[in-house]
Structure formats: C-alpha cells, structure tokens
Amino acid sequence: MVNKESQSVRLFFMGLSIALAGAGLILGTILISQGGEWIQTGLRFFSAAGAGLSLTWKLDGLTMFFLIVLLLGQGLSSLYALGYLKEYQEKNKSLWPFLVNWFLFLGSMFGVLLADDGFTFLLTWEMMSLFSFFLVLYEHEDPANRKSAYIYFVMTHVATVLLTTVTLYLYALTGSFSFEMWAGAVPSLSTIQLNFIFLAFFIGFGTKAGFVPFHIWLPYAHSAAPSPVSALMSGVMVKVALYLFIRLVWLTIGPGPVWWGWLFLIIGALSALLGILSASVQSDLKKLLAFSTIENVGILSMALGSAFLARTWNNAWAMDLAFVAFFWHTIQHMLFKSLLFMGAGNIIQATHTRNLERLGGLLKRMPKTGLGALIGIIGIAALPPLGGFWGELTLFQSLWMNTSHLANGWSKVFLPLSIGILALVGGLSMATFVKWFGISFLGQARSPVAEKAEEAHPIQYITPLIMGGLAILSVLLPTATLGLIELPLSVLRPGNSAMMLSALVTPLNLSSIYLILLMLLTAIVFLLTKRSFHKVTATWNCGQPLTSSMQYTAGGLTNPIRVLFTKVLGSRRNVEGDFAETRYSLRSLTYEGKLKEVFEDIFYRPMIRGLLWMSSQIRKLQAGSIHLYLGYLLVTVVVVLILGR
Amino acid sequence: MIGISENGLNLVLIVLLTSGLLVVYSARVKNALSWWTLQTVFVSLLLIAEGYHNNALEVMIFGVLLLIAKAGIIPILLRRVLKESNTEWVGEIYLKRAMSLIFAGGLSLMAYEVTQPLMALHSGYRNGLAVAIALIFYGLLLMMTRKVAIVQVLGILLIDNGIFLAGFFLTQGMPLLVELGAAFDILVGIVIIGILSKQMLENYDSLNVDHMRSLKG
Numbered sequence: 001m002v003n004k005e006s007q008s009v010r011l012f013f014m015g016l017s018i019a020l021a022g023a024g025l026i027l028g029t030i031l032i033s034q035g036g037e038w039i040q041t042g043l044r045f046f047s048a049a050g051a052g053l054s055l056t057w058k059l060d061g062l063t064m065f066f067l068i069v070l071l072l073g074q075g076l077s078s079l080y081a082l083g084y085l086k087e088y089q090e091k092n093k094s095l096w097p098f099l100v101n102w103f104l105f106l107g108s109m110f111g112v113l114l115a116d117d118g119f120t121f122l123l124t125w126e127m128m129s130l131f132s133f134f135l136v137l138y139e140h141e142d143p144a145n146r147k148s149a150y151i152y153f154v155m156t157h158v159a160t161v162l163l164t165t166v167t168l169y170l171y172a173l174t175g176s177f178s179f180e181m182w183a184g185a186v187p188s189l190s191t192i193q194l195n196f197i198f199l200a201f202f203i204g205f206g207t208k209a210g211f212v213p214f215h216i217w218l219p220y221a222h223s224a225a226p227s228p229v230s231a232l233m234s235g236v237m238v239k240v241a242l243y244l245f246i247r248l249v250w251l252t253i254g255p256g257p258v259w260w261g262w263l264f265l266i267i268g269a270l271s272a273l274l275g276i277l278s279a280s281v282q283s284d285l286k287k288l289l290a291f292s293t294i295e296n297v298g299i300l301s302m303a304l305g306s307a308f309l310a311r312t313w314n315n316a317w318a319m320d321l322a323f324v325a326f327f328w329h330t331i332q333h334m335l336f337k338s339l340l341f342m343g344a345g346n347i348i349q350a351t352h353t354r355n356l357e358r359l360g361g362l363l364k365r366m367p368k369t370g371l372g373a374l375i376g377i378i379g380i381a382a383l384p385p386l387g388g389f390w391g392e393l394t395l396f397q398s399l400w401m402n403t404s405h406l407a408n409g410w411s412k413v414f415l416p417l418s419i420g421i422l423a424l425v426g427g428l429s430m431a432t433f434v435k436w437f438g439i440s441f442l443g444q445a446r447s448p449v450a451e452k453a454e455e456a457h458p459i460q461y462i463t464p465l466i467m468g469g470l471a472i473l474s475v476l477l478p479t480a481t482l483g484l485i486e487l488p489l490s491v492l493r494p495g496n497s498a499m500m501l502s503a504l505v506t507p508l509n510l511s512s513i514y515l516i517l518l519m520l521l522t523a524i525v526f527l528l529t530k531r532s533f534h535k536v537t538a539t540w541n542c543g544q545p546l547t548s549s550m551q552y553t554a555g556g557l558t559n560p561i562r563v564l565f566t567k568v569l570g571s572r573r574n575v576e577g578d579f580a581e582t583r584y585s586l587r588s589l590t591y592e593g594k595l596k597e598v599f600e601d602i603f604y605r606p607m608i609r610g611l612l613w614m615s616s617q618i619r620k621l622q623a624g625s626i627h628l629y630l631g632y633l634l635v636t637v638v639v640v641l642i643l644g645r
Numbered sequence: 646m647i648g649i650s651e652n653g654l655n656l657v658l659i660v661l662l663t664s665g666l667l668v669v670y671s672a673r674v675k676n677a678l679s680w681w682t683l684q685t686v687f688v689s690l691l692l693i694a695e696g697y698h699n700n701a702l703e704v705m706i707f708g709v710l711l712l713i714a715k716a717g718i719i720p721i722l723l724r725r726v727l728k729e730s731n732t733e734w735v736g737e738i739y740l741k742r743a744m745s746l747i748f749a750g751g752l753s754l755m756a757y758e759v760t761q762p763l764m765a766l767h768s769g770y771r772n773g774l775a776v777a778i779a780l781i782f783y784g785l786l787l788m789m790t791r792k793v794a795i796v797q798v799l800g801i802l803l804i805d806n807g808i809f810l811a812g813f814f815l816t817q818g819m820p821l822l823v824e825l826g827a828a829f830d831i832l833v834g835i836v837i838i839g840i841l842s843k844q845m846l847e848n849y850d851s852l853n854v855d856h857m858r859s860l861k862g
Contacts, residue, residue, distance in 0.1 A: 638755060
C-alpha cells in the first residue's frame, strides 16, 4: 500500500533539500574561486550595525569550510533519506515530523556556523539541540528510543546551561554580545576569569561533541535516530561543536595558558581510547559506529590540543600540521561516518535488527551496500590508500614536532605517550571495523532475518558509493582538498600558509599516483587469476555439515580486547557448561558477557541518585493539602512584608 | 478624604477590624457570612462618605455599585450554596475558634509592626493601612485553619476587602476603572467558585477541602 500523497511529499521535500545543498555548494565554490578579502576579514550580512539585540551573521574562510562540510552532508544525507524514508511511508507513518525537523535542524546548523554574536549563537545552538532531539525521537514507538532521546535532551541542556551562563557573563563583562568585542576584552580579563570561561565552553561544546566523560548521550542518541539523521548528527553536528571550539576558544578567548592545550590533548586521547575500546566490544551495529564517532572526535580534539600547544610554544610548523590534520580528518570523518551509518541503515531496513550476532553473509545478498561499507571501513580504520590515513599521519607528525619543544619537560612525556595512544587507537579501530564488516557481511547468515535480506533501494546504495567516490577523489586530487583546507587556515594563521600546503601536496599527489597504480595492478591481477586459478571447493569442516554456529561470533571476535581491558570496560563474563557425565562431552554451554557503562556508574548514577533524593525531599513540601499551601502563602506574605519594610 | 473626621474614620476602622475578628471567631458559616457582609457595607459606606465629602459623584456611584455587588449579590450566592450543601459549622481544624482569635490578635500586632515605616502618614490612614493588612492576614489564617470550602471563599473575600482598603488608604483613590475592575473581578470569582463547589458537592458529597488531597498525583 503506497500512500500517494506522502510519496510526493517525500520526493518534493528531500528533492528540495538536495537542490538547496547543491545550490549552496555551487555558490560556495564560486565565492571561493573568486577569493578576496572576505576569507580573512569575514563577510557580514543582514546585520544591523551595533544595535543591541540584533542577529548578526558573518561568513569567513573558517565558516565557509564548515559550511561546505555541512552542505555536502546535507545533500548526501537528503539523497539517502529520499530512499530511506520510503520504509516509513510504507508503514503509513506521517513524514511531516521528520521533514519539518529535518529542515529546521539543518537551518539551525547553518545559523550556528554563521552566527557572529553570542545571542545569535545561543539561539541557533538551542534550536539545533531541540530539532535534533525531535529527529532522534522520530521513531518514538520504541520505549528505548524515547529513553535515548531523553538522555540526549538532558545532557544537551546541561551543556546549554553552561553556555548561557558564560555568554551572559561575557556580556556582563563587555556589555556586548559580539564575538569581536569579546576578543577585544580578553586581554583585560584575569586568568581566573579566562579559565572559568574556557572551562564552561569546554564542557558545553565538549558535551555536544562527545568528549569523554560527557559522552554518555552520544551512543544512545546516534543509534536511536533514523539512519540519515545519525549520518547527519555524527558527520556534521559534532563538527559544528568542534567548529565552535575554534571560533570561540581559539579565535576569541585564546591563546590562553598552556594547560588548555594539554586538556584538549588528554581529553582527546582519553575519548579516542575509550571510544574505540567501547566500540570494539559493542554488538549493536549503530552503537558501535556511535562509539567510533567518540573516538574520532577524540582524535580531532588531540589535533586541536596539538595546535594549542604549538601556538603557546611558537611552533608554526606543528600548528599548521595540527590544523591540516584537524580539517582533513573533519572532511574524511564526515564522509566515512555518514557512509557507514547509511550502510548500517540499509542493513537495518533489510533485516530489522541491529544486533551483529544475528547478521552474517550479507555481502552475497547486498553486494552494493557491502562495497560501499568496505570503502567506508578502509577509510575509518585509517588504512593507507584512503583519507583517514593521511589525516592521522599528519597528526602524528604534528605531535612529534611538538615534542621538539625543549623548554617544557612534560612535552617529553605526554606527547610521545599520546602518539602511542593514537597508534593503539588506530590498531583497535582496525579490529573494531574488521568485526563490524566481517560479522555482518562475511560468512554465513546467523539468523533467518539475515538469510532473507535483500538489497536496498538503489538510491540507498548509490549514496554511500557516491560518498566513497568523493573520499577517493579527495585523496586523488589532494590539491582540491588542501585548497579547501586553506580557507580556514588563512583565518587561523595570518601569514603565508601556502608553503606548508605545497609541502603536503607532493606526498599526497605521489600517493594518489601509487593508489592508481595499485588499483590498476589489482585489477590486472584479478582479471588474470580469475581465468586460470579460479577453483570452487567446499570449505573443510571435519566432515560435519557447515553451520553458522561454527563461525566467530561478534562477541568472540573481540573477546581478547574485552579480557585485556576488563578494568576500563567493566566487562564481566559468566560461562556455564552443562556437562554430560565427563568433562569431555558437553551438552550445552551458556556464555553471558556483560559490559558496565563505567562512566554512567561512576559519575552519572550517583548524581542522578542525589538529584532524585533532593527531589523527594522537595516533594514533601507538596503534600497536596490546601491548608498547607495556604500556610505557605501566609508565611510568604508575612516574610515579604517584614523584609520589604 | 479630608472630609471624614478622624474620629469617624477610627470608628469605621474599629467596625472593620471587629467584624474581621468576628468572622474568624464565628462557629457557624452563616454568622461569619453576616459579619463579612457588615464589614463590606462599612467599606462601601467609607467610599460613599469619601465621595460625598469630595463632591465626587463617580466615587459615590462606585460605592453604591460596590454595596450592591459585594454586600448584596455575593452573600445571596453564598447563602444558596450553603443551603444546597447543608453546611452549618465552619469545621475547625488545626486551631479552635478561641485559639484562632489569639492568633488573629497576634497577626494584628504584626500588621502594625510591618506598617511601622508609614508612621509618618496621617494617623487615620496609618491605622487604616494596618487594619487593611490585618484583614489580609485574617483571611489567610481563616483559609488555613478551616476545612469547609465556603469558609475558604470567605477568607478570599476578607483578603479582597483588605487589599481594597490598603489600596484606598495608600493611593487615596485609585483610578475608578481599576477599582471597578477589582470589584467585578471578585464577583466573577465568586460565581465561578459557586459553580466549582457544586461540582465538589457532586463528587464528594461535602465541601470539605481535605477531599482534594486525593487529586494529588
């Protein structure tokens, strides 16, 4: 049963969203190719000059870069949603809540990126939180989704409280909401004031970006949202939070003391490590990707930290490298994470399960989705030919260059340590995505739903492939990508940054030549072997029939990680064997593995318990007796009269 | 208000305060209502006298309207509710009548205490303001320590009289429109409360506000 009206609504609005994104991209490209002053100084528009509470907007190179990321994300996610929403349409679920919030969410992200004063920023930021909350809540029939959305709502509002406080504080200090005035007032502020402002920004934006320990909402919300929304939230929204770090911390209240850089670096390393560790042991298709987002945000935060440290130590090369790594990885992560969420969306629509243990053998049934996902995991696991590798390599270089700063002894300890952590994270992310891909796409189906899976709607596998193609192009044509990165660099780093970029272009160009050669070589080898050595035989299986239970399970594949990091992950396992007569014949074996959400247990549960206790105390005031309420009234009147004398 | 002699004003204030205390002390709802009506009549008379002495016709008209609306219509409405619900006693809880009277006395002292900074006023005004605030306190006290809904309404009416008097003495004549609005506000309020208490009668078969506890979630 196809609902005609809802069909045309879906086509029209998603088409509109794609067209707008396309128009925006073309306009952006024209603006960039014309170049000019606006990249550094910023282009103000729709802004009444100096009037109290007007909304002011500014477009400069930094904003432009993130706008391009947002427009790419918007266009491709909308294209994907065009196919994805078909399922809801067939279920006769109203599409309006999705479409309206989709546009408002995108619009508010534009607003956050373009905002040039604290008030505009807060307004659009709050809108962004609210509409993404509604989008997470779109599949509200499932109580688990409602809980996820609720956690998101609470966490994001805690962040907003801090941001509102600090915005008003800065307003009280400077008498203006404009970012420029704030930056101008910074030299006159004391270190304590600056640190307070910084910490509030850090926690506020860090919550949205998903820094450990403020990350707990992220795996819930990103996995509960419909896949196009997850793609947008993971690919773009976290980047918006990181953009604000640059806009408000680096450009406005910076440079700040050294420890800011260290905080970014250490929290980043912590997020990366814990994110990928948690990801590796997840068996939920989308939750795993969400945890991997935390990891990547951690890597981006490490790049920011390295840039901050380099700025305090006047290490221009390290700073440039850190920023190139940051922006490079931002683009790449947007492409790959959106791609993977789309792939996950296809799997979920085909099998209606998110549990990896019930998937398997999907490559045979959904080959095109599988191809897209393969490109995605190569990128996200930072394997050489694709972009993820180059970003992390540049970050390694930046961190390493920072260790050369002689004056600070800590740099000799923590920076190599963070390099080590980054390497460990790279290795673990490889394991994680081997698991993600291997368990869901390879081997045999582990459940009837996986056996009956069918390839998704063409749009739904073409979009990930487009993203994969873009990712490959971004490496094949590094001049274009680095040209894009030059936009924010020219804002952040006054002076000539061309040398750095041209120095980077050469190895990347070379690598792309190698890549082409490699691909050609593979193609030739493949064509040659296909004809001569292709032989199909049965898998050797001890003479037993081959069943799906012989394969690795999702839990089993990463069990070593689970065991190694018991303390960090809070993992527990319970194996019970039911033996028949001797220890050599086993009737059945039950395995139960549990993961504790360590941060939820250490930080959040006691906090929630305290809050509930306080609420129950306050509730005693609410006895429901009219006489008591009137008593409050009398006491209040008397007290007010006495005080007001 | 220059016109009323200080003695006359004090006499009216004594009547107002005493009737307020008697509302608190009454055992039967009907009596309390009568004492309140008496009080309202005197409030209206005060207004009419003021208008007469100042040759302000509109103030006099307003006083007459107040007399009709508050001292006429409201008592009739409330008496009807009383008859329908067979309510006779005020239903003391927490404080018995005598004890409430002592508390009311304490609150009157408190009212004089809180109006201390206005000592500079004309002494009649000062007394008037203290009485007005005392009436507000009586109203709250009454609402707190009685369980029949009609007595709660009486409490509101006492507070209304108190607020009206306070406004009268402090501003020496509020804009007519505001006074009219305030007077008809309370009239409409009483009509609504009459309807609500009917609802309450249907649901609980009594006007005991303790039943409202069951509404708490």
